[in-house]
Amino acid sequence: MxxxxxxxxxxxxxxxxxxxxxxxxxxxxxxxxxxxxxxxxxxxxxxxxxxxxxxxxxxxxxxxxxxxxxxxxxxxxxxxxxxxxxxxxxxxxxxxxxxxxxxxxxxxxxxxxxxxxxxxxxxxxxxxxxxxxxxxxxxxxxxxxxxxxxxxxxxxxxxxxxxxxQDKQQYLTGVSEIIKHALITSEAETDYIYENIEAINQRNTKSLEEIINRSINIKKDIVNEDFLEAGKRKFLNFGHTFGHGIESANVENAILHGHAVAIGMLMALQYSYDQELLSKNDFNKSSNLLRSINYDFSKIELDPNKIYNFMKSDKKNSSNQSISLILLNGFGEPVIYEETDTNKLLNFLNTFAKDFEK
CATH class of the missing domain: 3.40.50.1970 (Rossmann fold)
Incomplete structure (x- = not known):
């Protein structure tokens, strides 16, 4: 290709x-x-x-x-x-x-x-x-x-x-990015991943070839339009502002990137739903897809204050007054959301962390 x-x-x-x-x-x-x-x-x-x-x-x-x-x-x-x-x-x-x-x-x-x-x-x-x-x-x-x-x-x-x-958990970090590509593209692409979860888990060679090819094409098409990340390419950061905050806050635990991004996407989906951007049906469907993957999150600690402080220094932020998040307005409808309310975001992180530990 x-x-x-x-x-x-x-x-x-x-x-x-x-x-x-x-x-x-x-x-x-x-x-x-x-x-x-x-x-x-x-x-x-x-x-x-x-x-x-x-x-x-x-x-x-x-x-x-x-x-x-x-x-x-x-x-x-x-x-x-x-x-x-x-x-x-x-x-x-x-x-x-x-x-x-x-x-x-x-x-x-x-x-x-x-x-x-x-x-x-x-x-x-x-x-x-x-x-x-x-x-x-x-x-x-x-x-x-x-x-x-x-x-x-x-x-x-x-x-x-x-x-x-490849080690199972290392392999699953790549599945996070495949799911991300699907969620920001369309419901049909998300359904395709749902239908092929077993093939992904079993590492079926023929299926993997097609899945990888489709995922590459999704990213390639976005990059072709916006190589220097001035616009549409930012949508590829879905789940990553939260995810990089989690990853940086857990630097001593040596957690896997894809696992942090998976939790970051769960956070972004929940935040999208809380802001009334994402319908309940779309929220449940997308969250359930991520939760169906057998990630080992045991090493990950969700410290709201640490995560927030690292999110503030994220290079993807457009200014010092806000934190840039990529949220979903629906399948295939990513949006850039500038959060300026520190207390709202910290309260969300605290609530999510408590629920996640249950």
Whole structure:
């Protein structure tokens, strides 16, 4: 599948026939200058480690990409690229989940003002969300993705075989983004996810290929219209202002992004209903879909004051006087809602947290 985003073209292969072996053959064919790879991915598959060892490529192993997504590792990577004399027409490859593609994307966008980039996402979350749309970022001051850029990769290769061995809860983080895409698109798309929940849970290869393809197309179409997030692309942040607040407030608990976003969407749906934007039927249907996923929320603490303080510093806010929320006016009808009432939002967070613990 080929599509264009902004002024650059990205190629996305969504094909269950594309095995990990064929992905490695692809690397041999394009001969990138360097491959950045998540250590967990490297060690989880003997084929990857054996083949990469035989290819004459520079390899940079990221020990813990989520922890490494900061200035210290960024400097090490810059120094490494400089030492091996990477030029602007050289290609760097990122193999790993969203944290890996975020970090390496930011490196590629800034080193020598931009070098060629290929992303090979290995998690469901990164395949349907993180690698699509050109967002790159690093964490700063304990705030996720506070510093970043918009930079499209030259190519994206998606292989569903990587998902077959992914940890269940890690896999479900990607399901959160698939549901988000459905909710902001239409009731028909939401119904499609409902109908395929069992196939998603069982990781049916053929079904996953179609589900991933549809989810990518939803995000791709939005990004095509608004690459720099000046308008419609903001709708992709549905559940994320609440979610990032939850994630930042739980930094010591190392919770999963998709789980925080799932709760963030439940919050956004409840807030939409409370503001009389969302009908009771639509609220129940959308909330029940999220609650039907077997997320493990046991590590997540909902501290209203902490969440609110992080929401105030969210980069998506349009001013210092309000918190920008994406709410739903119905299936496929996301709206930007500027909340200026601190007490109302804090009372909501307190009520939601108490109900959530029951």
């Amino acid at each position: 080929n599509f264009k985003i902004s002024q650059k073209s990205s190629e996305v292969a969504v094909n269950s026939l594309v095995s990990i072996e064929s992905v490695l053959q692809y690397l041999e064919n394009i001969q990138p200058k360097v491959v950045f790879i998540d250590k967990a991915v490297l060690e989880s598959n003997n084929v990857i480690s054996n083949v990469l060892g035989k290819l004459e490529l520079e390899i940079f192993v990221l020990e813990d990409p989520e922890r490494d997504k900061g200035f210290a590792k960024l400097q090490q990577c810059y120094e490494f690229l400089h030492e091996i004399n990477v030029q602007r027409n050289d290609t760097v490859v990122a193999i790993g989940g969203g944290a890996t593609t975020d970090l390496v994307g930011f490196i590629a966008s800034t080193f020598k003002r931009g070098i060629k980039l290929c992303l090979i996402p290995t998690s469901l979350l990164s395949q349907v969300d993180a690698c699509i749309g050109g967002k790159t970022a690093i964490n700063f001051l304990e705030v996720k993705n506070l510093i970043g850029s918009f930079y499209n990769p030259n190519e994206i290769v998606i292989c569903t075989e990587f998902l077959m061995s």
